[in-house]
Amino acid sequence: MESDWPTAMGRIVARSRELIGSRGPESIAFYTSGQLFLEEYYTLAVLARAGIGAPHLDGNTRLCTATAAEALKESFGSDGQPGSYEDIDLADAIALFGHNIAETQAVQWMRILDRLDGPEQPRLLCVDPRLTPVARRATVHLAPRLGTNVALLNALLHEVIRRGWTDPGFIARHTVGFEALRRQVAPCTARWAAGICDLPAAAIEEATELIGSADRLLSTVLQGFYQANQATAAAVQVNNLHLIRGMLGRPGAGVLQMNGQPTAENSRECGADGDLPGFRNWQNEEHVADLARVWNVEPSAITHDGPPTHAMEIFRLAEEGTVRMLWISATNPAVSLPELSRIRSVLTQEALFTIVQDLFLTETAQFADVVLPTATWGEKTGTFTNADRTVHLSERAVDPPGEARPDLDIFLGYAARMGFEDKDGGPLVHWNGPEEAFEAWKRCSAGRPCDYTGLSYEKLRGPSGLQWPCTERAPDRTDRLYVDGVDWAHPDLCETYGKDLVTGEPLGEEWYRAVNPDGKALIRAAPYVPPKERPDEERLTTGRTLYHFHTRTKTGRAPELVEAAPEVWVEIAAADAARLGLAEGDLVEVTTRCGSLQGRLRTGTVRPGVLFVPFHYGYWDTPGGNAPTSGTPGRAANELIATLWDPVSKQPQLKTAAAALTLVERVGGPDTGPRPNVRGAVSPSKRSGR
Template structure:
């Protein structure tokens, strides 16, 4: 085999110390045979996105891949490749590839034609939409899809099917990156670049084992550290990884305490006089509030919370503050842990407090987990509007509607996009009837796997899986569609550095497998999706046509591709967006003008409460007048929701190993990678192992409140009381025992990003003294295709819209009676009579408007109105105090109506009933005016009533 190095043992390759501002090239290669031709592509097995060429032998129809080499001229890697990139190409020829569609018949998956499979799924989706609305259909896709496929699926899901239930597995690894960038800078897009590595004098890595997760980027960091004047480095990680071993200062906090540690670091930077006051005044908002919040996080307090030496915070602040530059990165140790978005935002705050952004060596890389995670977020298949547009901005919704030539009212905008765990929760409760899973394996990657398996097996849920291999998830599907993978199709991918690469098709897919784009186009044709002029909704027929449509969608947005083309992307390197008239060659560095994407009419999000996740309104956001300034968002530390106790005394965290990707669907098919990391393991602290009598290699069982798994012990390099398991390992290769780390993890999510909490779970640990736990059986599933309508269909016609119509109607009738009671109880209050009469007429008008829809949807009462009557039964005296209490009762009743109206408006939008929506908006407007008057009147009455006693009291 022609290989430039053994990347299994020499993971990062020889050092090529950085000299000047340009990283030297080094071409890595791994070939089984000499190829007949080379085909342009990039690596697909981490978020680095390294440019490479695929070596193809044309000695068989369609060709075969015989190896890869790094692209010497590519800006991302200068020819380097890591172990996964050099070895995983063998998966394309693996005999386990799916080559024909499969349909479940009689409980078994059996071969079928493409027509059979597509007509079955089209029929199920049409029926679900007709019977249960588009809200019964969901898509769960992958960060492995090209930009063209992501965008096509986004148009199909939003404008064709019309569902809000669309997310990708990037929710598991990268959602917090996008959320944190929106909260601070107004929009997604990295305010840092790999080129900053070459010149910075200081690195801060938070929860990011770069040596294992982005090997080529780590090689770049090592080369910078080996330069004549090396950069400093601080690493925050509870494990002593290869990354941490390289650091000048390694802080090992207790799991879930990132916010406390970062607050302490920011406090020390301010106290040490390192804050750039001129920058903060000119380019940020919120510094005073941030300073007040972090003021109490002294090194001693942080030491107590995070179980670290107090002096580490001081030393880290002095190293960072005393440098001239700072490149900060973070990954899953932040994103998947307690207060993920809040912690990631504090990472942003570190750079902003120092004014280190937008210039060489200064920036933030909120890292991704997959090479096209950025495309997932950009295109809208991660749930948002495409082009980093704002779901809360009506103008942005209209822009998308114009691009797709559809009526804005047909796009699903009745609520926030549904994130992955909520999609599965809806499937669990039965309101999602069809779930289409594309290129991902949630039966290993989603938390609390026992619960997830029960969801996928649920009778009445029709599951479609589109994949290249028979994964644990595909085993439970009703229809399996064989998909082409990397090397077998054409399309673009965008890495965390905003660099867009073109991947050319090198070989044909095996058997009847098809590119994902072709499957989506076939689906759209069979569904006959149309725009408002009657033309086909999807107007492209190949990858380049899809790219051109996507390019136009991004014009004028932060992720501007408008100056890109397949021709431009074929010139020897990827190109970083934005690429447009102002930046025809792309943009190496972002935000160099220090004008951030926070303008209210441009921003991607108005932000959230970082603790609760409650959305900030457009009005509140605009009132801050951000005007292109970054937003410093402080937050208090909140402990994890689950912590060790006497029954579960250990903290478990999960993560990656250098040789595998996701659930090993591809890397596990490479002998070299499989032999290097054949099995899961449980990492244990030396003292804990000694106390429990555990030796290296002993089989251990770790148990949480949700499940258990068995794996051999690995002793050392981790904090006491903490365990680590890699999450890659599932069951498709039949280990014969329960070993998936996600048997143990929490089914919970960050309040802002909705990214699951994989990084902490309370567990207990024991040696396996007898037989290991049996391997779960994914295949036991009664087919929804066979079972017909399935469980739960008997009451399918009953929606809860009728319950809320009944509740709102009763609320408004009682509110009208409440206004009458107020008028008669306080006849001498000058303003009460006339206002009560007016508001009573409004409430009666509201009741009539709502009652009109009872005939269409029904009207059911379930006991709540009786609770409203209690307020009306209290007869108070006509005193100042009696008036105040009666006003308060009416305020509470008006709020009941407001909540019911809000719920019904969202339901009307989901159903597409514009008449009901408009009438409810009228109800809402009248109700809001009632509430505003009541609150004003309560505030006016309260001081005199409470502070001054009446005569004779």
């Protein structure tokens, strides 16, 4: 039923107060996005952390960039991207690890294509099990067996060290841990990795030569590593390659631990990903006290007696009844999270009060008690920060349609209705619009790695964005971090004291001070650990297509994009198709221990033994249709994925699952099973709350 804003917000506030009074702040959880503006993330973090005192705040950045953040923290003591997009223009070698940049960051791929077609062509390494557009242009393409990324990286490190392609001076001045790494990778020869990764040893040696002989090496990492077995350990080994080669802090030499969403960096900076705002360390009492001073609250008001609650744990707490109110903003977990039948069962619980704040009636919104219609990026004002720390101002171009409101206005309205106060009785959230929120964030960021104090809306109205830190000392921008060594790894300053790269267990302040008293970059070694499901089975991996973004909340309503990629498909190697007697266009079913999916077959673009399915597609009636009934094959890839996550970053392992493939109907043959509905896009004329 439709409602109005006062009624909808009144219901949310009433339920919030009732739950806080009867069950405490831990009964409320927030699950947000990587697509809001900085001002919205920061406001949400303040009202959740200091207003409610909720320990449960995370975003769908847990699915896309949690490992990027964790890998940077493990290597450099703090989050913060070392490199710059400008390095694409200057590198003489570019290595892309699990990063199909052609279909995930198409504009950056165009930048690489300009280099590849220009006079000074960089050499390109692509590590991907599929023959992507990147792989087709690569100097060296490695298609390792799924789940073996750490074995491959350890072999690359072994070969770089063996062949003397290290920078001993840089290692001595700026790092700790090199000898432990040397010992760890000593037996990890190219021949050893070849057997594990199912790759020619000569190809691994060729990749090593590309990396080891480069004068200016740029590496990028994304979901092929982040959503796979040993995610953080693998991403950290990429950092290690740069640390032992001294490939940091200068033009063309850097690391880009990439984001999968446009404002995931802001989520991390502002603490909407579960961490404390400003890259503060929740285990450091002085960091907590400093944040409390910024917010003018007592330190005890900021819950910090344990690690942040990650997204999959939030849903588990909702499943068991500890979390009774779940506020979901700008994300669609009913399609994007693993083991979707379980997620649907959580969202349909009578005891769970669910709020969905989004542009359209997504699959997740179908389960909500209250749906709040929001403005999209061109209908509101705010700032956003790219993966390379570049801050941009986006100003409203048109008014929101119908009764839709900016996310910031919704959060501000909730804070005002709840009456959140600071310790002096003043309003905790004391800003009234985006520019005031930005100024409040600047005060929170002051003196931290992501220092925004030299920025302003007026300054950002210039010709392009500016990279943080931007301060009195660096008033124009900071192109690259770590030009003169690591800045934020000292035990008094660091964002984390580290975790065991195999178990994920916190290592603690005592360990950190002992191994890194001077605050250098940490070279963190890790052994290869096989994935939980047997490596000799056929394996399912998931990914993207150029024509859609995430769960198609917006792209599924663009007729041209729907026409270009109307329905889910299944890719296998041509050799596997011949072995199984299958042909291009056959309707096939993929089955795992979690569920099944049907799609038309494509062949020839993936390594043997691998099944690839794009993850964008939701239920049969697209978009936002009814969920598949029990036993009915779906079309969402994550129907098939078990609830497993990296022990360090807590990022779900969406890339590696044992699977079986069966024929449903021959191409052009009679129907023998349900087929996806591809009637086109749904274009609601009004976004309304209910």
